[in-house]
Amino acid sequence: MKIKIDGISFDAPEYFTILDAARFLGLNIPTLCYHEGLSPGGNCRLCVVEIGKGDRTKLVTSCTYPVEEGLVVRTSSERVIKARKMTLELLIAQSPTSKVLQDLASKMGLKQVRFKPKWESCINCGLCVRMCEEQMKAKAIGFVNRGNKLEITTPFDMESEDCRKCGACMYICPVVTLRCHGAHPESVLCSGCYNSLQPTCTSNEDNYNCWMGLKNECGTCYNGESNENINENIK
Amino acid sequence: MYLSEVSTELESIVDASIKKHNKFLIAVLQDIQRHYNYLPEDAIKLVADKLEMPLRDIYGVASFYKAFSFNKKGKHIITACLGTACHVRGGPKIVDAITKELNIKPGETTKDMQFSLETAACLGCCAIGPIVVVDGVYFSNVKPTMVKKIIEQTKSGIEKTDIEKYKHIFPVKVSCPRCNHSLMNTEHLIDNYPCIHITVSFGRKHGWLRLSSLYGSYSIESEHEIPMDTELNCFCPHCHTELTSSFECPICGANMVPLMIRGGGTVHFCPRRGCKGHMLDV
Ligand code: SF4
Ligand code: SF4
Ligand code: FES
Ligand code: FES
Numbered sequence: 001m002k003i004k005i006d007g008i009s010f011d012a013p014e015y016f017t018i019l020d021a022a023r024f025l026g027l028n029i030p031t032l033c034y035h036e037g038l039s040p041g042g043n044c045r046l047c048v049v050e051i052g053k054g055d056r057t058k059l060v061t062s063c064t065y066p067v068e069e070g071l072v073v074r075t076s077s078e079r080v081i082k083a084r085k086m087t088l089e090l091l092i093a094q095s096p097t098s099k100v101l102q103d104l105a106s107k108m109g110l111k112q113v114r115f116k117p118k119w120e121s122c123i124n125c126g127l128c129v130r131m132c133e134e135q136m137k138a139k140a141i142g143f144v145n146r147g148n149k150l151e152i153t154t155p156f157d158m159e160s161e162d163c164r165k166c167g168a169c170m171y172i173c174p175v176v177t178l179r180c181h182g183a184h185p186e187s188v189l190c191s192g193c194y195n196s197l198q199p200t201c202t203s204n205e206d207n208y209n210c211w212m213g214l215k216n217e218c219g220t221c222y223n224g225e226s227n228e229n230i231n232e233n234i235k
Numbered sequence: 236m237y238l239s240e241v242s243t244e245l246e247s248i249v250d251a252s253i254k255k256h257n258k259f260l261i262a263v264l265q266d267i268q269r270h271y272n273y274l275p276e277d278a279i280k281l282v283a284d285k286l287e288m289p290l291r292d293i294y295g296v297a298s299f300y301k302a303f304s305f306n307k308k309g310k311h312i313i314t315a316c317l318g319t320a321c322h323v324r325g326g327p328k329i330v331d332a333i334t335k336e337l338n339i340k341p342g343e344t345t346k347d348m349q350f351s352l353e354t355a356a357c358l359g360c361c362a363i364g365p366i367v368v369v370d371g372v373y374f375s376n377v378k379p380t381m382v383k384k385i386i387e388q389t390k391s392g393i394e395k396t397d398i399e400k401y402k403h404i405f406p407v408k409v410s411c412p413r414c415n416h417s418l419m420n421t422e423h424l425i426d427n428y429p430c431i432h433i434t435v436s437f438g439r440k441h442g443w444l445r446l447s448s449l450y451g452s453y454s455i456e457s458e459h460e461i462p463m464d465t466e467l468n469c470f471c472p473h474c475h476t477e478l479t480s481s482f483e484c485p486i487c488g489a490n491m492v493p494l495m496i497r498g499g500g501t502v503h504f505c506p507r508r509g510c511k512g513h514m515l516d517v
Contacts, residue, residue: 142291144298155294156276161237162289 003071006209018062027209033125034063041126045087050074076209078202089113094123096183100174102190113188128169138162237280272308309344309351311389314368318357321364332379360414371497373415406448409494414474435467467506484512
């Protein structure tokens, strides 16, 4: 499967997802509900990427989207980053005490959360359900109800006979295990571990996941196709 | 095994249902819900055992659909539509009127376990809204003032018929497959049962036709004399849709007329006068 991902042509095996291809090439796509040992869930929407060309592009979750012939992917276009930030804002508003989420916010340079915090202890990422089913083969917990009443619990909210008390669900949970205590009711964001490295040249060049911060001078975005083009960009 | 002791009644219901529905989970849960008016905990566990599925999957399905409930429901279930069309036509006022009349909010059940109130988001017949459904009977163009009457009517039993007496010939209650309006006429009895009332046209004539509601009876009454072998065009008297389907009569090949049976299924009859083609599809 010949694909083009952030300007890099790549011959990906058929069974690869976009995320696999990106990771293989060392491109950074933030994920939350993806785990190597589990089937992809597509629940958190943090791993969105932009596919397609021209104005016929759309956002898809890279962890669930299989590569296809001739696919063109951009992993850090402005649209992608905007969508990711909005998703992360919503997730943090749900559970501000999650260290995993706060870390992601720092990494992605999130500066504000415009939603009312709910201080819940679950973001419905489904990791625990998949862990319990696929690795522990217990199938003790699952999604219950739907829509805004969706929650994760055991049948009848009672101790489950299927549960092995292995603790794997808690081990994998991004919300309950690692707590961040820096999130205050006023700020919601902690930013204690703030890391200012962001994909840099997006205002200049939307097509590459570049962290050089040199606005074309480094030549990362030089694609060899037309010398004029890059000179133009530098000017 | 989730359940160690099972009541024989429950077991026979679940067994029969699983056999009938070829292990389809939702159909089995529907049968249980219909029988008990809710899903008892034991029943869910028993289904999990019998279908060899994890309990959490069955619980997830049962909690996903609004048609299932874990709390005991009242004898009569009133569903008021709050879909967009019914909403702008005053659906919320109807809900308020019911709430006032019965003292229950949507999702609740009266203390005497007689009524449960539910809301729905569109029942598919917006043109005749606001809609209230009581025990599967549709009331259209409901106004808040009608609520009291509907509830009284429910208490005294909607369209009482004692089906038990007849085992082979049974009366069906049908409604229009398009608008869901009941086609039963309780004022005119044919074969001692409320008849099915539709409108028909043939040649240049247009008028009503009343059919016996006994499945297997061919008694009819008609406004105009219908010559033998005429193929009728049949219409719903409420929404005026032509009642026709792509099923062909196994005897004469005419396109058959579908009627929806309340409680599930469709009955088809042949619109040719004198032809006895009919079929039941449940
Ligand atoms: S502790 Fe129980 S619910 Fe959690 S993963 Fe293990 S078996 Fe599943
Ligand atoms: S409990 Fe934790 S792992 Fe499970 S869905 Fe919620 S946030 Fe995800
Ligand atoms: S990692 Fe792809 S949707 Fe969560
Ligand atoms: S909105 Fe009530 S039936 Fe459609």
